Amino acid sequence: MKRSPSAARADVPLKLWIVLARAFDAVNRHSRASIARFGLGTTEFGVLEVLYHKGELPVCEVQRRILVESSSTTYVVDKLYERGLVRRRPSATDRRVTLLALTTTGRRLIERSFPPHAAAMRRAVGALPPREQAQAVRLLRALGTGAALQPLAEP
Amino acid sequence: MKRSPSAARADVPLKLWIVLARAFDAVNRHSRASIARFGLGTTEFGVLEVLYHKGELPVCEVQRRILVESSSTTYVVDKLYERGLVRRRPSATDRRVTLLALTTTGRRLIERSFPPHAAAMRRAVGALPPREQAQAVRLLRALGTGAALQPLAEP
DNA sequence: GTCAAATATCTCGATTTCGAAGCAATATGG
DNA sequence: CCATATTGCTTCGAAATCGAGATATTTGAC
Numbered sequence: 001m002k003r004s005p006s007a008a009r010a011d012v013p014l015k016l017w018i019v020l021a022r023a024f025d026a027v028n029r030h031s032r033a034s035i036a037r038f039g040l041g042t043t044e045f046g047v048l049e050v051l052y053h054k055g056e057l058p059v060c061e062v063q064r065r066i067l068v069e070s071s072s073t074t075y076v077v078d079k080l081y082e083r084g085l086v087r088r089r090p091s092a093t094d095r096r097v098t099l100l101a102l103t104t105t106g107r108r109l110i111e112r113s114f115p116p117h118a119a120a121m122r123r124a125v126g127a128l129p130p131r132e133q134a135q136a137v138r139l140l141r142a143l144g145t146g147a148a149l150q151p152l153a154e155p
Numbered sequence: 156m157k158r159s160p161s162a163a164r165a166d167v168p169l170k171l172w173i174v175l176a177r178a179f180d181a182v183n184r185h186s187r188a189s190i191a192r193f194g195l196g197t198t199e200f201g202v203l204e205v206l207y208h209k210g211e212l213p214v215c216e217v218q219r220r221i222l223v224e225s226s227s228t229t230y231v232v233d234k235l236y237e238r239g240l241v242r243r244r245p246s247a248t249d250r251r252v253t254l255l256a257l258t259t260t261g262r263r264l265i266e267r268s269f270p271p272h273a274a275a276m277r278r279a280v281g282a283l284p285p286r287e288q289a290q291a292v293r294l295l296r297a298l299g300t301g302a303a304l305q306p307l308a309e310p
Numbered sequence: 311g312t313c314a315a316a317t318a319t320c321t322c323g324a325t326t327t328c329g330a331a332g333c334a335a336t337a338t339g340g
Numbered sequence: 341c342c343a344t345a346t347t348g349c350t351t352c353g354a355a356a357t358c359g360a361g362a363t364a365t366t367t368g369a370c
Contacts, residue, residue: 012288013277017182019292023299024179025222027172033307041356060318067180072357074320096318096365120308122168127301132294133167137174139283139291144178146282152188153275196326215348227327229350251335251348316367326357337346 020143030124031117038113043068043076045117048085048102048110056101058091085109175298185279186272193268198223198231200272203240203257203265211256213246240264 028042035045046066051057063073077100080086085106091097102110125133183197190200201221206212218228232255235241240261246252257265280288 011273011277012285012292013280014273016280016283016288016292016295017186017276019295019299020175020179020182021222023295023302024175026299026302027175030302030305030307031172033309037308043356058318059320063318067176068356069358070319071321071359075356078320094318094366098319116308118166118169121172122166124302124305125168125171125298127304128171128294128298130167132297133171135290136294136298137167137171139287139294140171140174140178142287143280143283143291144174144181147178147181147185147279149282150185150278152185153192153271154188198326213348218348223326224328225349226329226351230326249336249348253349312370314367314369317365319363319365321362322360324358326355328353328355330352330354332351333349335346335348338342338344340341340343 016143027121027124030120034117034120035113037116038109040109040113041076043072044080045110045113047073047076047080047100048106049114051086051100051102052107052110052114056089056099058097058099060097062100080106171298182276182279185275189272189275190268192271193264195264195268196231198227199235200265200268202228202231202235202255203261204269206241206255206257207262207265207269211244211254213252213254215252217255235261 032042035042038045040048043066047062050062050065054061059073059077060070062077063070066073066076068076077086077088081088084103086100087103089099089101091099128136187197190197193200195203198221202217205217205220209216214228214232215225217232218225221228221231223231232241232243236243239258241255242258244254244256246254283291
């Protein structure tokens with residue numbers, strides 16, 4: 001018979017939060033190290049990548065996918081613009097919107113950066129067997145969307 | 156028979172990295188919002204919490220648990236020190252080491268902050284049923300330790 | 311139609327984090 | 341021992357991120 005565990009020891013939700021943070025941190029270190037090889041920051045890479053895979057997009061759509069606040073998005077896009085990696089164009093249908101797209105230089109950079117980065121990320125998570133990777137994807141998707149739906153704690 | 160999916164669509168490892176990042180972000184927003192209620196930042200809270208649960212610890216032990224670089228640890232501990240929430244004491248056995256502990260004020264703050272924060276985090280991950288939470292803990296633990304063991308990409 | 315609410319983007323100042331490097335103390339392998 | 345590596349902690353400057361709010365535009369309720 002199991003002796004009754006302390007409440008803390010059995011607190012699965014808190015444990016989940018901790019291992020989630022640790023796992024993210026561990027994998028994120030790989031991501032940053034990999035991306036640094038191409039002279040880019042994580043967020044810069046994220047912008048180039050989404051434009052590479054989705055084509056021209058409004059700034060707000062890009063923002064949604066790179067997980068930073070709007071002011072940070074502006075900052076990062078500015079830097080990419082100054083480096084000649086993206087171009088801006090006003091939307092014809094909504095005059096609030098700026099559309100972003102890769103320049104030729106930007107496309108070339110992400111084209112040669114993405115494959116080795118993807119390989120590095122596959123190695124980073126590769127210790128987990130494929131079957132469990134698929135399970136983890138399912139659980140994390142549910143966890144993420146679930147958490148996004150809960151209302152945030154209020155002041 | 157399934158038609159052959161594009162390579163990208165079947166790339167479970169990359170998908171895993173994406174949903175991991177999304178899930179972390181979603182839950183982390185809850186964490187930050189919750190902690191902000193007590194006038195603390197995420198990392199500050201982390202320091203107080205580890206000292207609360209583990210007692211007096213060397214700075215390096217604290218750092219290992221809060222997932223930031225050593226220079227950031229110094230910065231955060233300084234702030235807590237200036238606010239009178241932690242005290243520093245040289246180790247008797249290793250003169251490189253500084254031991255950190257809560258002051259009475261610090262203890263009182265974390266004592267009344269931790270329970271509501273824990274409750275908020277339980278709500279944040281609560282959309283996932285308990286059984287799947289336990290599964291996720293197991294998978295994320297394996298993922299995290301596995302990733303930590305892989306060598307980082309080099310310049 | 312009109313007006314309030316929502317959305318898209320940007321500005322600005324403050325905070326947080328990092329990375330490289332330095333210093334002191336301790337561990338280690340000849 | 342003793343030279344050398346490693347560890348613990350800090351300093352410094354640069355970079356990234358946030359949050360609050362300004363502005364312009366669009367949407368939606370009435």
